[in-house]
Amino acid sequence: MVRNRKEHLDLGMRSPGQKHEEVTIAIVNYNGRDILGDTIHSCLDQDYEAKRIIMVDDGSNDGSVEFVKSKFPEVVIIEMGGNTKNLNKVRNVALKNAKSSLVFLIDNDIVLGKGVLKILVANINSENNVAICSPRLLYYTDPSKINMDVIQLHYLGTAVAYNRDAPLTECVKYSVPQMKTGCGILLLKKQKVEEIGLFDEGYLMAWGDDGELYHRLQLAGYKCWHIPQAICFHKTKEWSGARHFRAFGQVYNRWRLIITSYSTRTMVLCLPVLCVYDLLQLGFFFYKRFPSLYFKALYKLLKELSELRIRRKQIQKTRKVSDRQLLVSGPIYVSPYLMNNKLLSLFVLITSYIFNAYWAMVKRAL
Numbered sequence: 001m002v003r004n005r006k007e008h009l010d011l012g013m014r015s016p017g018q019k020h021e022e023v024t025i026a027i028v029n030y031n032g033r034d035i036l037g038d039t040i041h042s043c044l045d046q047d048y049e050a051k052r053i054i055m056v057d058d059g060s061n062d063g064s065v066e067f068v069k070s071k072f073p074e075v076v077i078i079e080m081g082g083n084t085k086n087l088n089k090v091r092n093v094a095l096k097n098a099k100s101s102l103v104f105l106i107d108n109d110i111v112l113g114k115g116v117l118k119i120l121v122a123n124i125n126s127e128n129n130v131a132i133c134s135p136r137l138l139y140y141t142d143p144s145k146i147n148m149d150v151i152q153l154h155y156l157g158t159a160v161a162y163n164r165d166a167p168l169t170e171c172v173k174y175s176v177p178q179m180k181t182g183c184g185i186l187l188l189k190k191q192k193v194e195e196i197g198l199f200d201e202g203y204l205m206a207w208g209d210d211g212e213l214y215h216r217l218q219l220a221g222y223k224c225w226h227i228p229q230a231i232c233f234h235k236t237k238e239w240s241g242a243r244h245f246r247a248f249g250q251v252y253n254r255w256r257l258i259i260t261s262y263s264t265r266t267m268v269l270c271l272p273v274l275c276v277y278d279l280l281q282l283g284f285f286f287y288k289r290f291p292s293l294y295f296k297a298l299y300k301l302l303k304e305l306s307e308l309r310i311r312r313k314q315i316q317k318t319r320k321v322s323d324r325q326l327l328v329s330g331p332i333y334v335s336p337y338l339m340n341n342k343l344l345s346l347f348v349l350i351t352s353y354i355f356n357a358y359w360a361m362v363k364r365a366l
Contacts, residue, residue: 021125022050023102023117023187026094027075030058030083032108033067035235040072042112051117052076056094059083064108087184088199088209095190095198104187106232111140113231120187120230131192131222132214134183135230144168147234150226151182152328153215155270155359156277157254159207160330180226181218181326182211196220196318202304202311203256206249212257219261221320247290251281251297259301260312266323269362273355280351324366329359 025043029036036055043053053075057065059082068075078097080090095103102121106112116135124133137148149163149171159182163171196216203209214224258267258274267274285291301308331352 020048020050020118021102021121022052022100023048023104023121024098024100025051025053025104025106025117026091026098027053027055027106027108028058028087028090028094028184029055029060029064029108031060031062031064033060033062033064035109036064036068037071038111038235039106039108040068040075042110043106044072044074045114046112046117047115048117048121052100054078054094054097056080056090056097058085058087058090085205086201087205088201088203091184091210092198092201095193098190101190102187103190106185109235110137110185111233111235113233116230116232117187120227123225123227123230124187124189127223129221129223130189130225131217132186132188132224133227133230134180134186134225135232136226136228137183137185137232137234138168140233140235143233146171147236148183148185149228150178150180151211152179152330153181153211153326154332155266155323155327155329155363156274156332156355157258158277158332159211160328160332162330178226178228179218180224181214182208184210185232186210192217192222197314200311202307203253204249206246206253208250208253208257212253212261215257215261215326216315216318218326219315219321220318247285247288248293248297251294252300255297255301256308259308260315263316263319263323263366266327266366269365273358277355322366324363327363329356329363 027036027039027043032039040053040055043051053072054077055068055075056078058080061083065077065079068077076097078093080093084090091105094105102124104117104120113135120133120135124130136146139145139147144167146163146166146168149161149166151162152160154160161182193213199210199213200216203212217224262270282291282294285294332348332355
């Protein structure tokens with residue numbers, strides 16, 4: 001059990017005389033002036049010699065860049081030149097400017113636990129086929145509760161988020177790494193990510209923009225591991241009006257992932273429940289009074305069908321693993337900010353059971 005932000009299991013000890021492999025810690029930032037201090041301090045405090053810290057700033061206007069230049073001159077700053085509102089583009093700039101083969105991508109609201117870098121490096125180098133290792137995220141304000149743990153891709157194109165918001169004491173302690181998709185806090189092998197084309201900059205800043213990379217790597221036969229002994233802490237913020245933009249991105253990103261990465265057989269067999277899910281989602285959008293965002297997302301997809309077909313051919317050429325091996329069924333995660341009444345929670349639970357039963361029937365044919 002991790003009792004506070006300093007205590008965890010350190011699996012990254014090196015032999016006497018063995019040098020650390022160089023790692024670039026790349027911080028993605030937009031208007032993080034008030035939180036960057038803790039993030040950078042936690043990076044500098046890592047007991048890992050061969051590290052270089054860069055910050056890619058996406059057009060901040062809150063003095064973030066000036067603050068880092070003044071307080072942390074050892075941090076290399078790369079400025080995008082304006083606010084792109086494209087997180088994957090910022091991530092790709094970080095990768096292109098990293099001089100090391102290992103890159104640890106983090107957001108500006110992440111605080112690294114003690115020794116997390118050692119643990120992740122030890123695990124990513126344990127097998128040649130491992131492309132990504134990601135840590136367990138706990139809430140910064142309540143480190144007894146899990147913010148992000150193992151995530152797998154639901155066959156409906158959404159997430160199965162195990163242990164999300166669960167007390168740490170009630171969660172299974174994995175003794176081995178677990179296959180995972182999702183979460184933008186990750187240590188990666190740059191060469192393997194470059195082989196499949198870096199982050200897809202066509203995704204909007206919403207669910208799936210980071211998880212798509214994990215899935216594409218796994219389709220190509222690489223392993224992506226969740227390392228629960230590696231602990232980081234997330235300074236989460238309350239949702240604001242940005243939820244509307246993310247709702248739009250959620251619809252678009254989900255269908256972009258399905259269209260480009262699912263096999264034809266998977267799409268045909270799952271089409272009935274994919275349509276049912278969309279009808280339920282549209283009803284939910286009506287309930288939340290922003291149904292126009294759903295139709296705007298579909299319109300954007302229709303306009304980009306030619307580009308999506310090209311993207312699909314590129315991804316399918318790299319496929320070495322079947323959808324049956326990667327897709328799962330399970331409880332559909334809905335943010336607690338949206339699940340604000342018991343009737344809605346019960347409805348989600350019932351529909352999850354129905355979707356699970358359908359998957360048990362069709363997955364044998366994939």
